[in-house]
Amino acid sequence: MSETRTRRTQAERVEASDRALIDAAIALIAERGYDRTTLAAIGERAGYSRGLVTQRFGNKENLLWAILRQILGRWSTHAMQPRVAEQVGVPALQTILAAYLDACDKGPDRIRAYYALLREADGPVPAIRNTIQRLHAGERKSIAELIRAGQAAGDVRADVDPDAEATVFLGVMRGVTMQWLLHPKAVDILGALTQYGASLNSSLGVQ
Amino acid sequence: MSETRTRRTQAERVEASDRALIDAAIALIAERGYDRTTLAAIGERAGYSRGLVTQRFGNKENLLWAILRQILGRWSTHAMQPRVAEQVGVPALQTILAAYLDACDKGPDRIRAYYALLREADGPVPAIRNTIQRLHAGERKSIAELIRAGQAAGDVRADVDPDAEATVFLGVMRGVTMQWLLHPKAVDILGALTQYGASLNSSLGVQ
């Protein structure tokens, strides 16, 4: 057991350093943004040398892709899909809000990093923009689908445009979160999103 | 009249170049963001030399402040305040949305620049963050005030928390606009905000 400490597999070394590098990069980008994060700072915060990032990823752009993959993977895994389960319409949307608030409560750093990356949509790598566009489009589609299902079940008013409503819904989450990240003391994200969730009953629900 | 062209006052020269510089800076920041906009590029796009920006503003930070002042001044002038006029409650909010949609329609570049600057809240100049925090807090306060007035007039349900609702309202504008700026073809900002405006009747209004 003490052997395991002193002598690690090459694979283990790579995995550990890779993780450390990406985590450090995420933390730094969340703090300062992509442009102001240097490769040297990433390596050193990770507990390695300034040169390891380049050695491992080749260049800064590749690192950004790796980070994006990691965050998006982590996101889609434990985000909305599983929890919504069988629900549709307003209850489904409320469940998503609750799950999101839970994520904000547990890991504000992760949320901050996520939003920092969303900002890179207009950054130096045009291809990133497409990826983030697709990401948003996918989220809107899922939400619109839930609304449509609610309409089919007769729980959501028929005169609601699902696509427009999905855009508003995603917009509320994004917009309120932005305000909260900018000024945590002044913005009650829990209160705002809870009230929005409650208002969905009267704005979307049938009388 | 041809004299006016060839011989300008020093004051006129300064005013013209100042305007050109700030406009160029806004355009470039809207395109690439603050960090990736160089002082040389600003000067040259404005039709002057690479050095004029530094000569005029001293350093990049001062330029950022000048831009911020200009945009915020222009914003508060012709934005919500005058149009809302005597309205309160839901109609006031709908008027704001309409005015905002109008602004998006007329000058998308200006909106884009505004949002690019909002992103600088986490940038290299901490003082910028405070300014933007205050800006948001002010907007939320105005909106909350309108909602409170609507409650006093009996047009808005009493169980609505004005502050939470103001956060949601501002969040919708910000969040939907972000989606739209990111992917104009895929997001119908007019449809989304119009539907949101209509839904305010049922979510905020008394029965």
Added chain:
DNA sequence: TTTTACTTGTCGGCTGACAACTAAGTGCGT
């Protein structure tokens, strides 16, 4: 002629990249 607007030359600091080097892990023959 003097002041003010603007331009050009130049420099130092920072950053990403690469290449040469050291350290750690691995497989093989004995």
Added chain:
DNA sequence: ACGCACTTAGTTGTCAGCCGACAAGTAAAA
């Protein structure tokens, strides 16, 4: 089990390019 050659992981030296800043110069107005 053991040591030795080999591969892979990680570090340090170095450099070229970019950018903001400043200073010394030129053009335009007063």
